[in-house]
Amino acid sequence: xxxxxxxxxxxxxxxxxxxxxxxxxxxxxxxxxxxxxxxxxxxxxxxxxxxxxxxxxxxxxxxxxxxxxxxxxxxxxxxxxxxx
Amino acid sequence: xxxxxxxxxxxxxxxxxxxxxxxxxxxxxxxxxxxxxxxxxxxxxxxxxxxxxxxxxxxxxxxxxxxxxxxxxxxxxxxxxxxxxxxxxxxxxxxxxxxxxxxxxxxxxxxxxxxxxxxxxxxxxxxxxxxxxxxxxxx
Numbered sequence: 001x002x003x004x005x006x007x008x009x010x011x012x013x014x015x016x017x018x019x020x021x022x023x024x025x026x027x028x029x030x031x032x033x034x035x036x037x038x039x040x041x042x043x044x045x046x047x048x049x050x051x052x053x054x055x056x057x058x059x060x061x062x063x064x065x066x067x068x069x070x071x072x073x074x075x076x077x078x079x080x081x082x083x084x
Numbered sequence: 085x086x087x088x089x090x091x092x093x094x095x096x097x098x099x100x101x102x103x104x105x106x107x108x109x110x111x112x113x114x115x116x117x118x119x120x121x122x123x124x125x126x127x128x129x130x131x132x133x134x135x136x137x138x139x140x141x142x143x144x145x146x147x148x149x150x151x152x153x154x155x156x157x158x159x160x161x162x163x164x165x166x167x168x169x170x171x172x173x174x175x176x177x178x179x180x181x182x183x184x185x186x187x188x189x190x191x192x193x194x195x196x197x198x199x200x201x202x203x204x205x206x207x208x209x210x211x212x213x214x215x216x217x218x219x220x221x222x223x
Contacts (some may be wrong), residue, residue: 045184045193046114054119055196059178062199063163065121066206070160073210077153080217 095137102130110204114193120200124207131212140220149216152209159206166195166202 036057040049044056054062110123135143170179185192 041187044180044196045187046196047187047193048114048116048119050117051114051119051196051200052193055114055199056180056193059167059199062203063167063178066160066163066203069207069210070156073153073156073213076214076217080220 091137095133099130099134102133103127106130106204106208110200111190111197113200113204114196115190120203121207123200124204124209125211127204127208128211128215131208132215135215135219140216144216147212147216149213152213152216156206156209156213159202159209163199163202163206166199170195
């Protein structure tokens with residue numbers, strides 16, 4: 001019972017801190033968003049702005065993602081090869 | 085591993101359409117929601133359905149392990165080559181060096197289109213390879 005009360009108190013305090021923090025957040029910066037929105041299509045030629053960001057402006061990030069997948073495949077195949 | 089006639093027939097009729105939808109997602113990644121990763125995952129889902137309904141051994145006859153792993157590595161190498169070509173032409177690593185074309189058409193957006201194709205191939209074969217390896221273990 002004591003433990004439950006203590007956990008409940010902890011959750012409430014943490015929740016209050018979180019709500020306070022969220023309310024303090026300033027509005028999201030608009031400059032970059034407006035830049036992508038206005039110039040994205042003419043700079044990358046891609047109508048889908050998500051695509052233009054993740055393959056145009058941040059293609060290096062996507063390269064990292066493919067490396068992660070490559071390593072996952074290599075790891076699974078290496079584990080299976082070691083089992084035989 | 086033939087347990088149900090229904091599963092067998094429905095999955096075999098469904099798989100070509102799933103693969104086609106994956107190709108559509110990949111090739112229209114710069115126009116509509118979707119792209120290389122999502123389309124590749126759909127391709128892998130089609131191959132997984134084939135694996136689960138027909139068994140890994142039969143699926144490996146249509147999608148040989150060696151060729152899949154070769155095409156995955158080749159796609160990854162091609163992504164790196166495309167990036168280095170941009171570097172050589174003075175646009176920076178993974179910079180767009182192809183003409184942009186008319187926005188809204190299928191071969192447009194310069195190298196985003198080709199990068200989508202390569203990533204789709206790489207993700208599709210990669211996830212299928214993982215599933216082949218894990219499912220073959222169980223048989």
